[in-house]
Amino acid sequence: MNRVVVYSITLIGLLLFSNSIENKRFPIDKLFNAVGMSYQKLMRSTNPSGRVLVKGSLCFFVGLTAVFSYERSLEILDKAPQYKICLMSCILFTMALSALYFLFGIPLFIFSKIEILIQTVKRKNLSLRFLATTFILFVYAFFLVYWKETMVACGKVVLVGLIVSYMLNMSMLIHISMEPVNCHLCRCQRKQKIEEKYPLKIVLAGALILILLIVFNLFLGVVMIASLYPDAYQNLAPAQGLTYLDLLYYTVISFTTIGYGEIVPQRLESKAMAIIIAYTSVMCLVIFVSSILALKDKLSQ
Numbered sequence: 001m002n003r004v005v006v007y008s009i010t011l012i013g014l015l016l017f018s019n020s021i022e023n024k025r026f027p028i029d030k031l032f033n034a035v036g037m038s039y040q041k042l043m044r045s046t047n048p049s050g051r052v053l054v055k056g057s058l059c060f061f062v063g064l065t066a067v068f069s070y071e072r073s074l075e076i077l078d079k080a081p082q083y084k085i086c087l088m089s090c091i092l093f094t095m096a097l098s099a100l101y102f103l104f105g106i107p108l109f110i111f112s113k114i115e116i117l118i119q120t121v122k123r124k125n126l127s128l129r130f131l132a133t134t135f136i137l138f139v140y141a142f143f144l145v146y147w148k149e150t151m152v153a154c155g156k157v158v159l160v161g162l163i164v165s166y167m168l169n170m171s172m173l174i175h176i177s178m179e180p181v182n183c184h185l186c187r188c189q190r191k192q193k194i195e196e197k198y199p200l201k202i203v204l205a206g207a208l209i210l211i212l213l214i215v216f217n218l219f220l221g222v223v224m225i226a227s228l229y230p231d232a233y234q235n236l237a238p239a240q241g242l243t244y245l246d247l248l249y250y251t252v253i254s255f256t257t258i259g260y261g262e263i264v265p266q267r268l269e270s271k272a273m274a275i276i277i278a279y280t281s282v283m284c285l286v287i288f289v290s291s292i293l294a295l296k297d298k299l300s301q
Helices: 002-020 028-044 048-076 082-117 126-146 148-153 155-178 199-228 244-255 268-300
Strands: 233-235 263-265
Touching: 028 048, 028 082, 028 126, 048 082, 048 126, 082 126, 082 199, 126 148, 126 155, 126 199, 148 155, 148 199, 155 199, 155 268, 199 233, 199 244, 199 268, 233 244, 244 263, 244 268, 263 268
Parallel strands: none
Antiparallel strands: 233 263
């Protein structure tokens, strides 16, 4: 009887939740067109040498996706015939490439709209900076999963790349948060309709994406320090080592300044990283909250 009551209450809650959501059809075709236009705009917004670099980066992403699909197929279909492995690789490659297409395309679309909303940031090219920092972070993450020895051997170079990515992410967040919004640029060329109805939501989405990238950037830094120096972090839990999930947990807990303390930095490098994480979290909180409130006040006027 008690289970029936619990199940009934849960079902009623789900029904109320579904009825509270507006019944609107999601424009899939518009999403495809918007993502495709964002990629085309990225190609047009750079010089010829920049276009070559962008094309090379996208081709490199496709190559990493193919390698990932083949490696996962070997893990899933161990000792299976080769044609089954190839078929599984094609399926995984299509799924992963489609996911990456939207994973990078939607933020590119958002940043392209922010470039229109923010009048002084156009020449800074947020989309190209986003592609550069995501290229660095995702390639490093891929190598940490499959070729960790290579990353450890090139540890100092990797740390330099992570610092460059960190500076790009922070500069983009500052530009998005601090630059004034030009409401006149929200209109299209014909000035007959408003192209962006929700500038605050667009800026908010871009800032949230950058904060997630910054956290991921800091997590890779923690992983590299733990890989270069095995005694950099100590897990106070008995008879337990440190996995990537533990280090991600430590990064998020440190970024939110909660700091439960079960994972303790032991070396100068790991302590310096902890200081950087805490400082970054405070900076992101101050910049994000103050700029969003200022933007909301500007738009309300």
